[in-house]
Amino acid sequence: MRAVHAYSAVRPWDAQRTLLQLMFAHDPYPKIDPIFGVMRWETRKMMPSADFADLKGASVLITGGGSGIGAALTEGFVRQGANVAFIDIAEGPSTLLADRIEKEFGRRPLYLKTDLRDIEALRASAAKAAQAHGDVTVLINNAAWDERHAVEDVTVEFWDNNQAINLRPHFFTAQAVAPGMKRAGGGSIINFTSTSYLINHPDMPAYTAAKAGILGLTKGLAGKLGPDRIRVNAVAPGWVITERQQERWVTEGALAAHVAKQCIKEVMRPDDMVGTVLFLASDASRMLTAQMLIVDGGFL
Ligand SMILES: NC(=O)c1ccc[n+]([C@@H]2O[C@H](COP(=O)([O-])OP(=O)(O)OC[C@H]3O[C@@H](n4cnc5c(N)ncnc54)[C@H](O)[C@@H]3O)[C@@H](O)[C@H]2O)c1
Numbered sequence: 001m002r003a004v005h006a007y008s009a010v011r012p013w014d015a016q017r018t019l020l021q022l023m024f025a026h027d028p029y030p031k032i033d034p035i036f037g038v039m040r041w042e043t044r045k046m047m048p049s050a051d052f053a054d055l056k057g058a059s060v061l062i063t064g065g066g067s068g069i070g071a072a073l074t075e076g077f078v079r080q081g082a083n084v085a086f087i088d089i090a091e092g093p094s095t096l097l098a099d100r101i102e103k104e105f106g107r108r109p110l111y112l113k114t115d116l117r118d119i120e121a122l123r124a125s126a127a128k129a130a131q132a133h134g135d136v137t138v139l140i141n142n143a144a145w146d147e148r149h150a151v152e153d154v155t156v157e158f159w160d161n162n163q164a165i166n167l168r169p170h171f172f173t174a175q176a177v178a179p180g181m182k183r184a185g186g187g188s189i190i191n192f193t194s195t196s197y198l199i200n201h202p203d204m205p206a207y208t209a210a211k212a213g214i215l216g217l218t219k220g221l222a223g224k225l226g227p228d229r230i231r232v233n234a235v236a237p238g239w240v241i242t243e244r245q246q247e248r249w250v251t252e253g254a255l256a257a258h259v260a261k262q263c264i265k266e267v268m269r270p271d272d273m274v275g276t277v278l279f280l281a282s283d284a285s286r287m288l289t290a291q292m293l294i295v296d297g298g299f300l
Contacts, residue, residue, distance in 0.1 A: 046269065046272075047079060047274060050279075051080065052281070052282035054282050054283045057083065058080075059130065059136045060077045060082045060083065060085070060138040061085050061087070062084065063141050065086025065140075067090060068244055068245075070088070070140075077281075083110075084109040085125075086110070086111060087122070088112075088114070088143070089113070097109075112125040112129065117164040122169055122172055126177055137181055139177050139181075141189070144166050145162065146207055148204050166210030167214060167217070174221055177189075178230060182230065187230045188232075188233070188285075189221065189225075190280050190281065192214075194207075194208070195300060199300070211236075218233060218292065219232075231286075233293065234292040235293050236292050237295050238268060238295065238299045263298025263299075268295075268297055273295060276295050
């Protein structure tokens with residue numbers, strides 16, 4: 001079955017198949033009917049329609065920009081006319097994304113293959129972004145690894161590896177771009193954290209510890225870099241259904257239960273993060289710093 005009509009009810013025997021197969025393949029997206037509690041499909045424009053004039057030509061660096069939320073951010077900034085460089089460890093999806101964006105918008109984002117655990121490689125990639133596009137004035141620390149882990153299984157190596165992806169790069173990317181931002185007269189750093197650490201998520205303590213740490217890092221850097229007009233904020237998404245979430249963790253029951261607790265009864269997708277990040281990147285938010293914006297459809 002292909003659910004192609006706005007508000008066509010999903011038959012119960014099709015629900016699992018349609019959820020998994022259609023969530024990313026087609027425009028229609030699932031929505032929980034607030035009255036009847038069943039899954040329905042709706043069509044909408046995904047990317048925000050707002051234009052932020054100051055982002056045109058801006059030099060933007062995104063970590064983990066090759067898939068998931070990061071890919072939506074890469075596209076979202078290209079749509080604004082920004083010069084985007086993105087770091088990602090996964091070459092296949094990253095190259096495909098750069099190809100697609102170039103074809104669709106006539107502007108190719110610069111893909112920099114990098115493992116963020118390697119700080120020298122990270123520094124070299126930040127320098128390449130600045131060489132290509134001028135001093136980076138917008139940095140988005142988006143990459144993460146949300147592997148589930150049981151308390152009893154965590155080793156020192158696992159813990160350190162987890163922090164080396166989920167927390168450590170956020171500091172070193174900021175350190176790498178801050179002098180250029182200062183030269184340029186200011187900048188915006190946006191760190192992705194997660195509501196998972198606020199809801200006592202039980203299955204990934206190393207990840208939630210890193211995500212809580214990101215808030216401390218955000219506020220510490222905002223205090224230090226504010227006098228140079230560098231703003232530092234965090235974005236905390238709720239449950240956003242990316243390719244990885246869909247493959248690894250989504251079940252219809254869990255998703256429906258989650259969405260039922262949101263004020264807005266819609267499944268969040270990567271594009272839903274873009275508007276908030278554009279706003280934080282642009283001078284529309286020029287006095288907003290040291291804050292965490294929760295984008296969770298009103299779950300919390
Ligand atoms: N999806 C959600 O429900 C959700 C919820 C809360 C917070 N977040 C946060 O939003 C951000 C994006 O999440 P997502 O769901 O799109 O993640 P994702 O796992 O789908 O994508 C992460 C990207 O980072 C890249 N990456 C991972 N390790 C890397 C490394 N060592 N070096 C370079 N690149 C690496 C991956 O290749 C991938 O492209 C993350 O910070 C995540 O913690 C997501």
